[in-house]
Amino acid sequence: MLLDAHTLSRLSGVKVRARAVVEGVLSGLHKSPHQGQSVEFAEHKEYAPGDELKHLDWKAYGKFDRYYVKRFEHETNLRALMVVDASGSMAYGTAGLSKLDVAKVLAATLSHLLLRQQDGAGVALIAGGQFHEIPPRAAATHLSVLLDTLDQAQPGGTTDLATAADTLAEKLPRRSLVCVFSDFFDDRADALKRLLALRARKHDVAVFHLVDPAELQFPFDDPTLFLSMEDERRIEVNPREIKQSYLEEFGRFLDEVKDACTAADCDYERVSTGEPLDGVLLRFLARRGGRL
Amino acid sequence: MTFANPLFLFGTLAAFIPLLVHLFDRRRPRQVPFGAISFVLKSQRRTASRLKLKRLLLYLLRTFILLAVPIALARPQFASAATVAPSRGLAATAVVVDTSLALRWKDGSALFDTARDEAKAAVRELAPEEPATVVACTRSPAAAAPLGFERARLFAALDEVRPGFEAVDLNRCLEVAARALDDSPLPNRRLVLVSAFTQASLHLEVAPPVSTGPKGEKLKPEIVLRDVAKGREELPNRALIDARAEPAPQLGARAWQFTFTVRNDSGEAQKDVELRLEVNGEVVSKGFVDLSPGGTSQKTLSHRFAQGGTVAVTGALEADALIEDDARALVVTVPKELQVLLVNGAPSPQKYKDEAYFTEAALSAPGSPVHAVTRDADAAWREDFSKYDALFLLNVEAPPADVARALAAFVEAGGGLFISVGDHVEPEAWNAAMAQVLPRTLRVVKTAVEPSAPDASSRAARLVQVASAHPVLQPFTGPAREGLLSVRFWRYALFESESGGATAEVLGALDDGAPAFLAARQGKGRVFVFASSVDRDWCDLPIRTAFLPLMQRVAAWLTGTLDERESVRARVGETVALTPEPSQSPAFARAPSGVEVALTPAPDTASVTGGPLPEPGRYEVVDAKGQALPSLAFAATLDPAASDLSRHPVDALSNWFGEDVVKTAGSGGERARTPVWTWLLGLAVLAFFFEGVLLRR
Known part of the structure; x- marks a missing residue:
């Protein structure tokens, strides 16, 4: 059964919603997502708090008097970072769940799937120039950290994809899967371009473009005072007078985002908050050949 | 500009509603936090100028609608200076519409159409409180309908008015209209005269109309002149004012000539105006006439008819603005070929002594429709009489009884019988044999004087009484009559005074009172008796100029082909x-x-x-x-006078009616008479439609 937004909205918390979606996705997959694991040594990494002590290379300590952790190939098989836009505009939702809610569920579900196949998964929340990251880890216990992080995320601030892109470029040392969940309401012209530039750094970028049905259809009739959800902007208009123009502008924006993603060789998935989310993920996975 | 319902003008205050709504509309819009506000802002910026224009247009359209509707309901009326509301206040009004022939004059549209429009405009311009009536002016106008306030009834009456074919009596019509106004309690009276003001219809010699007030006082009505031919000094016209038809024997059998009189009622000479002669709708002859300004011209066209009978002939001029007087119809009766049997009772080898010689010569003259056959009595009695239209018994002995019966039957069936007396006519035998046919009983033969007597000429009997009204003798007027009266009679038959077989009419009597010509109808036929001989033995009629036309007309009358109605005009x-x-x-x-x-x-x-x-x-x-x-x-x-379209000058009309009461309104006011309110309503509907279109965009 596909889980639509109204159904999910009756479930409380990201954990429960993500589990419901995961089950839906798994029952829809016919091919095992498990990959062969490798134990081949890959590199040394200087110890940082949180690294597992069992991977400390005591020999290296003896030689260099510094702590190094050994990293193996199976750990770097896939590192995925769920970049969730938690700006004010993501709080908008008319179909049961807000765009941020949908983004959380999708990010949690994908994290769940990744950890289930022992890939690394992390979360980055971006809002108003702030960047809060839980680095990707493959430990099964890491899931609850990620889910808690997502659950506690609150919308606020402006959409600042450019800053997030710069931070990601800096923080992602190796090829990673970067899943971006955003409405891309960033007025800066090069924001999307800079985000998609991650692809040039060999990262695998998947864009989940979140839109609300009301944004697609503009179903307003009476004179309305529209309030910005990110700043102090406000405007009073007669929606009937500008509806045609709005639909043209918004349609052009959607096309531009999609075209930019396609041109940058990034996966693009437009997600309406009103549609079933397991269906969205199945469509996404199908496009990627059933793999993450 | 005036308004029929000025109270509706208060409704124009509604035009401020859009402005007030704009200024004082304090409705609080619904507040909606919206993520994609950037796109709303972009759209608003993109459409701002268009929306501003649209709002302005909507404001103007709504204001116009709210302004136009009450103004339309107030029924605005543009009036020329002459037709502004009368300074004397409300007036009982009679609209007199000229229907004379002149209003059929057409230059694009007929003057009468303009007249009807003018009359309707005059009714529309009346204040609702003014009673009115309509007088359709004819030659003999009927009394006007009572005054009323129902305009629809007046419009219906105007729709029923049709232009006529004669000059009308506008003076009489104005009098009738003035009488209709007598009943009104209003102190003011108004006569609206819609006319072309031709001199044939309006006579300025008589006094202008006066109305009578409620107390019997004389009221001079206000006169509004609506000239349907305003701007035209004259209505140029040419007309066929007369047409005459007469036989033209010199041109052959059944040849007639038609003389047409054409009048030019315009100030310009006209050359080579085509005149056509049409017989039963087919053009048989054409001619051209030149016309001097205001002059007349005659043209004669001829035609030889193929056969006898009653024929419709039309003379037609080249059409002008008044086509009704460009043609004139005639009905002529062309004599048929007549078969006549001359029964010669006393044939003579010497022509001048032979009665049949003179008669045949007269009947068979060139152009005559008579085909005469001469037989002696014995041969004639063996003929089949039914082959002939008329029999001429010339000095014939009394016929046998069977022949007499055949003759009586011939007359009864419609044949014509001419009887002339002479030496062979025995009164007693004739009375015995032909009692059925003879109009009067023959008595004796009287000899006035022997022709060989030296004073025969002076003692001869003469005609003293001729019935010129009878068709046979109608042409004998003037010198022709004198010629007939100078015929000398030496010997003639006398008739009993009592009637014979039929009522006889004495068409000519001699100086002693004896009938010379007797005419009678018997059954379907006719009998004509000449009391003397048709040779030179008893009178000298055969050598007189009157003899030929007299015998031809007698033959025509006997056969019923003489046009007794040619005088029908x-x-x-x-x-x-x-x-x-x-x-x-x-x-x-x-x-x-x-x-x-x-x-x-x-x-x-x-x-x-x-x-x-x-x-x-x-x-x-x-x-x-x-x-x-x-x-x-x-x-x-048509009456030629009706074709004279000479117009009265406006000054003359003003002087006649009195300059203090005359107002003029003419074709210049036609545009002003446009019903403004219908245009306003139409524009308001259009504005409403565009408002809807703008709202949908």
Whole structure:
């Protein structure tokens, strides 16, 4: 059964919603997502708090008097970072769940799937120039950290994809899967371009473009005072007078985002908050050949 | 500009509603936090100028609608300086509409159409409180309808008015209109005269109309002149004012000539105006006439008819602005080929002593429709009389009894019988044999003087009384009559005074009172008796110039082909009188357009009358069984005076009516008469439509 937004909205918390979606996705997959694991040594990494002590290379300590952790190939098989836009505009939702809610569920579900196949998964929340990251880890216990992080995320601030892109470029040392969940309401012209530039750094970028049905259809009739959800902007208009123009502008924006993603060789998935989310993920996975 | 319902103008205050709504609309819009506000802002910026224009247009359209509707309901009326509301206040009004022939004058549209529009405009311009009536002016106008406030009734009356074919009596019509105003309690009176003001219809010699007030005081009505031909000094017209037809024997058998008189009622000479002669609708001859300004011209066209009978002939001019007087119809009866048997009772080898010689020569003259055959008595009695239209018994002995019966039957069946006396006529034998036929009993032969006597010329009997009204003797007027009266009679038969077989009419009497010509109808036939001989033995008539036309007309009368109705000159608008044969019973005359005019017997005469005749052209006469009577057909013509379209100058009209009461309104006001309120309503509906379109965009 596909889980639509109204159904999910009756479930409380990201954990429960993500589990419901995961089950839906798994029952829809016919091919095992498990990959062969490798134990081949890959590199040394200087110890940082949180690294597992069992991977400390005591020999290296003896030689260099510094702590190094050994990293193996199976750990770097896939590192995925769920970049969730938690700006004010993501709080908008008319179909049961807000765009941020949908983004959380999708990010949690994908994290769940990744950890289930022992890939690394992390979360980055971006809002108003702030960047809060839980680095990707493959430990099964890491899931609850990620889910808690997502659950506690609150919308606020402006959409600042450019800053997030710069931070990601800096923080992602190796090829990673970067899943971006955003409405891309960033007025800066090069924001999307800079985000998609991650692809040039060999990262695998998947864009989940979140839109609300009301944004697609503009179903307003009476004179309305529209309030910005990110700043102090406000405007009073007669929606009937500008509806045609709005639909043209918004349609052009959607096309531009999609075209930019396609041109940058990034996966693009437009997600309406009103549609079933397991269906969205199945469509996404199908496009990627059933793999993450 | 005036308003019929000025109270509605308060409604124009509604035009401020859009402005007030704009200024004081304090409705709080619904507040909606919206993520994609950037796109709303972009769209608003993109459409701002268009929306501003749209709002301005909507504001203007709504204001216009709210302004136009009450103004339209107030019924604005643009009036020229002459037709502004009368300074004297409300007035009882009579609208007099000219329907004379002049209003059929057409230059693009007929003047009458303009007249009807003008009359309707005059009614529309009346204040609702003003009572009014309409007078359709004809030659004999009926009393006007009572004054009323119902405008629809006036419009319906105006729609029923039709232009006529004659000059009207505008003076009489104004008088009728003034009488209609007498009933009004209002102190002011108004006469609106819609006319072309032709001199034929309006006579300025008589006093202008005056109305009578409630207390019997004389009120001079205000006069509004609506000139339907405003701007035209004259209405140029040429008309065929007369047409005459007469036989033209010099051109051959059944040849007639037609003389047309054309008048030019314009200030310009006209050359080579085509004149056509049409017989039964087919052009048979053409001619051209030159016309001097205001002058008349005559043109004669001729035609030889292929056969006898009643024929419709039309003279037609090249059409001008008034086509009704460009044609004139005639009905002529062309004599048929007549077969006449001359029974020569005393044949003589010497022509000048032979009665048949003189008679045959007279009847067979060039152009005569008579074909005469001469037989002696014995041969004639063996002839089949039915082959002949008329028999001429010239000094014949009393016929045998069987022949006498055949002769009587011949006359009874419609044949014509001419009897002249002479040496061979024995009165007693004739009375015995021909009692049925003779109009009067023969008595004796009287000798006035022997022709060989030296004083024969002075003692001879002469005609002293001639019935010129009878068709046979109608042409004998003037010198022709003198010629007839100078005929000398030496010997002649006398008749008993009592009637014979039929009522005899004495057409000519001698100086002793003895009848010289007797005419009688018997059954369907006719008998004509000449009391003397038709050679030179008893009188010298055969060598007189009167002899030839007299014998030809006698032959024509005997055979019923003499046009006894050629004097029928019927005129449109008048009554026609026809004299039918005893066997005919005409019921009605049918006009060219199919309108039927009932014919009723005139008291104390044999004629029937009908009228007034509604239109010009050939009228067909029909009996009660629906059978056409061609011999009674006639043509109605227009009064030439009606074709004179000379107009009164405006100054003359003002002087006549009195300059203090005259106002003029003319074609210049036609545009002003446009019903503004309908335009306003139409524009308001259009504005409403565009407002809807703008709202949907």
